[in-house]
Amino acid sequence: MKASAWSIPTILLKIVYAIFFVFPIAFTVLTSFRPWSAIESNSLLFIPTLDNYVNLFGAGLGQYNFAKFLTNSLIVSSAATIVGTFIGIPAAYSLSRLRAPNLGVFFLSFRFLPAVSVVIPIFIEYRTLGLLDTYQGLSFAYLIIVVPYVVWMMKVYFDEVPDEIFQAAKIDGYSDLDIAFKILLPACLPGFLVTIWMSFLFCWNEFFLALVLTRYAVQTAPVATSFFIGGMGRATDWGPLTAAGFLMSLPLFIFLIFAQRYFVKALTFGMLK
Amino acid sequence: MPGLLTILSIGLFPLLFTVFASFTDWKLLPPSFAFAGVESYVRIISSREFPNAIRVTLMYVVGGLSIEMLLGLVGALLFRGMSKKSMAIRSLIISPILLAPVVTGMVWKYLFYPGVGPVTNLLLALGLPMISTGSMDTAFLSILIADIWQWTPLILLIFLSGILSIPNELFEAAELDQMSRVARFRYIILPNLPAVTAIIVLLRGTLLFSEFDKIFILTRGGPGTVTSNLVYQAYEAGFGFYSISDAATWSVFILILVNVFVFATMELLRRAGTR
Numbered sequence: 001m002k003a004s005a006w007s008i009p010t011i012l013l014k015i016v017y018a019i020f021f022v023f024p025i026a027f028t029v030l031t032s033f034r035p036w037s038a039i040e041s042n043s044l045l046f047i048p049t050l051d052n053y054v055n056l057f058g059a060g061l062g063q064y065n066f067a068k069f070l071t072n073s074l075i076v077s078s079a080a081t082i083v084g085t086f087i088g089i090p091a092a093y094s095l096s097r098l099r100a101p102n103l104g105v106f107f108l109s110f111r112f113l114p115a116v117s118v119v120i121p122i123f124i125e126y127r128t129l130g131l132l133d134t135y136q137g138l139s140f141a142y143l144i145i146v147v148p149y150v151v152w153m154m155k156v157y158f159d160e161v162p163d164e165i166f167q168a169a170k171i172d173g174y175s176d177l178d179i180a181f182k183i184l185l186p187a188c189l190p191g192f193l194v195t196i197w198m199s200f201l202f203c204w205n206e207f208f209l210a211l212v213l214t215r216y217a218v219q220t221a222p223v224a225t226s227f228f229i230g231g232m233g234r235a236t237d238w239g240p241l242t243a244a245g246f247l248m249s250l251p252l253f254i255f256l257i258f259a260q261r262y263f264v265k266a267l268t269f270g271m272l273k
Numbered sequence: 274m275p276g277l278l279t280i281l282s283i284g285l286f287p288l289l290f291t292v293f294a295s296f297t298d299w300k301l302l303p304p305s306f307a308f309a310g311v312e313s314y315v316r317i318i319s320s321r322e323f324p325n326a327i328r329v330t331l332m333y334v335v336g337g338l339s340i341e342m343l344l345g346l347v348g349a350l351l352f353r354g355m356s357k358k359s360m361a362i363r364s365l366i367i368s369p370i371l372l373a374p375v376v377t378g379m380v381w382k383y384l385f386y387p388g389v390g391p392v393t394n395l396l397l398a399l400g401l402p403m404i405s406t407g408s409m410d411t412a413f414l415s416i417l418i419a420d421i422w423q424w425t426p427l428i429l430l431i432f433l434s435g436i437l438s439i440p441n442e443l444f445e446a447a448e449l450d451q452m453s454r455v456a457r458f459r460y461i462i463l464p465n466l467p468a469v470t471a472i473i474v475l476l477r478g479t480l481l482f483s484e485f486d487k488i489f490i491l492t493r494g495g496p497g498t499v500t501s502n503l504v505y506q507a508y509e510a511g512f513g514f515y516s517i518s519d520a521a522t523w524s525v526f527i528l529i530l531v532n533v534f535v536f537a538t539m540e541l542l543r544r545a546g547t548r
Contacts (some may be wrong), residue, residue, distance in 0.1 A: 014351050021366045021426060028380050039389055084279075091276025103277070109283040114531060116507045117524040120294060120517055121287035144283045151276055205373035207346055207486040212512060219505030222375035226490055229382060238383055245376040252371040256364055264430050267370070271472050272434045 019158075023248075032243035039238050052239035064240055069224035069248065072135075076210075076220060077203035079139040081196060084146025086156030091147075092154035093180035097166055104155055108269060111148040118144065123212055132253045133215040141209050146199045148267075153198075157191035158184050194262040195254055204251055221248050288528075294521035301515035313522040322506055326523075330502040330530065332413070334481040336421050342473060344421065345428030350458070353433055374423070378490025382413040383405060383418040387484055393405045405493045412500050419487050428473050435469035436462055471542040478538065482531045 032040060032053070056066045095104050122141055123132070131137030161184050169183045172256035185192055210220040225244050229236055256263075264272050282397050352363050369377065375520055380542025384392040385404055393403045401421040404411045404418070439461065474492055485504045488494055494501035494509065499510070 001347050010351070011346045017348060017351060018362060018366055021369060021422065024380050024384060024422065025368060025372075028383065031383070042391075042394060086277055087276050107276070107280060110280055112479040112531070112535070113284065113288070114504060114524070114527050116483065116485065116520075117291050118284065118287035120520050120524070121290035122283065122509055123511075123518070141283060144277050147276055147279050148284075187466060197329050201371055205371070205375070206279075207373070207375050207489070208508075211489075212508075222373050222486075225375055225379060229379065229490065236382075236386070238386070238389060241379055242383065248376055249372055253367065255371060256368055260360075260364055263367070264434050267427060268431060268472060268476060272431060272469065 016090035028242045029246050031238060032246050034239065036239055037239075052133075052243040055237075056240040056243045063222075064228060064244070066221070066224070066240075066244055066247070069219055069221040072214075072218050072221040073204055073222070073248075074221055075135055076138045076142065076218065077200050079135065080142035080146050080203050081200045083139065084199060085150055085196060088145070088147050088150030089154055089185065090177065091151045092158055093176065093184065095151065095155045097179070097184075098176070099229055104152060107148045108152045109148075110144060111152070111269070116230050117145075119209060119212050122209075126213060133217050134215060138213050138218055138220075141213055142206065145202045145206065149199055149202065150195060152269055153195045153266070154188075154192065156184045156265075157188040157195070161187045190259075190262065191265075193264050196243060197259065198266045201255065203250060204248075217263050274538065284299050291521045294517050297518045299495055299517035299521075301458055301517060310519065313461050313518045317519065317522050318524075322501065326501055326503045326506045327526075329413070329500060330504075331481060333417065333420075333484060333502060334478060334534075336417055337424070337481045338477055340417075340421050341425045341477065342470070344425045345473075346432050348425065348429035349432035349436055350462075351438055352429070361455075367430060369423045370430075371425045372423065374486035377419055377423045378487045381422070381487075382466055382491055385415055394408065407496060409496055409499055412492045414498060416484075416500055417485050418490050420481070420484065421516045424477060425428065428477065430472050431469050431476075432466065435466050439465045468542075471538060472476060475535065475538045475542070478534055483527060503530070 033048040033050070034046050035049045035051060037045070055062075056064045059065045091107070093108075126132045126137050131140075141261075142154045165183060165187060166179065171180045174183065203223065206220075207226070210223045211226070214220065214223065221244070225241065225248070228241050228244065276493065287331075295313060296308065296310060297306060298312060299306050348366070352359060352366065354360075373378075384390045385406055387393055387403070387405065396403050402411075403490045404415050406412055406415045443461050444457070447461055452460070483504050484502060485508065488500055488505050489508075494505040498506075503523055507520045507523035507527065510516050510523055
């Protein structure tokens, strides 16, 4: 497979392939800086403007008040990630080091549960308990995304830590919780950070549960964005919408820059490295 | 174990509750609740929406999975270089993976939007029929394209790690034997891919069964019910018509389908001799 073996068709194929995957994002980011007149007239000759972002964050009439929804997303995703991590790590530890019943696959299976099959009872319980449209309610529901993922991934990473380290800590009289948080966790720090970041992203991107379990007060950015399309009694306002899409994707770009190496493993649940 | 408790309270318990609710006639508006046996199953199976929803769901799984795997494999072969440049290009190509499905839906809704969408403009300029999220013929296609765009890169990465795990000696031997590219693909690369293929089918298949976000953004299940899969029907029943029992029944059908699918794939994984 030498570079000289590249033929012209292969290069053309590569270009088409790359354009298909890169163009949509590039054009969306571009549009977020186009004034409405340029969007409407399909013109690519324009003076870049921040009007769309101003409109997106403005709280006035016909504006989108997006900061509120971003804040909601941030609060709910962070809360679920932090709580889920603290719950998940001891479980992962016991699956990895204590001869706990082999429940790993049981945990992981919940990650593949269609959200629709659990959302109805959660909705009804929340209605009774007054948890609909609250931060606590949505964050708690998000634990069903975070906990199985953290348990499974951290078990995978814990398994890779040499047994000697674990044995030595045991002999030194560390408690199980101390071993989990103070010995094993630092030993697989990059994997741990990627796991947290992925958990956060799963919640940040989540749509279905947020759609059903919130109204306006705790509405998250994805749900708000879905209502912007054709909303507010006018033609779809692509400028602010694309701006919203770009802002919501920023956490992704950070991940791509810093954690590419761990990407495959994190997304295939440790089945591939 | 708090982990187990959490899973039970927001995972297993609601799951059983859903199955239970499917055997009632529970409605929120007007409020009603009584045990009804298999009444809602009979009603849903005999409804016009049911065969359609099954068809849409399966078309989505089969269409999405096969095209994504084909394109993903092609991509993995095209972009398997390990130089700095190749890796930079690759990281651009894979960026759709972590985009929120809502953002993906919004992006493609925009690209396809009549009048302002660049893809629509391009198709019209080329004299091709436009793809519209609002047309009976192309609404499904528009969702499928958005899904393919978002998830092919993940499959590319998985195939790539499969290809990279093939011992280099095999390629060197092929070089010595002056094997053609096609032969190299047929006899070296392809035989080494069953395990990663099974993983792809498992990961993507389960999610394709429960697709909702892109359908909601792009078409709201329409026009009519052309793009309403089982999940969308469950959502409509529960949160459009406030019929808890019908929504639960639709969900049970999804669970059955997904489970059959997972067991079949696991069997495949087992035969391929991996975890």
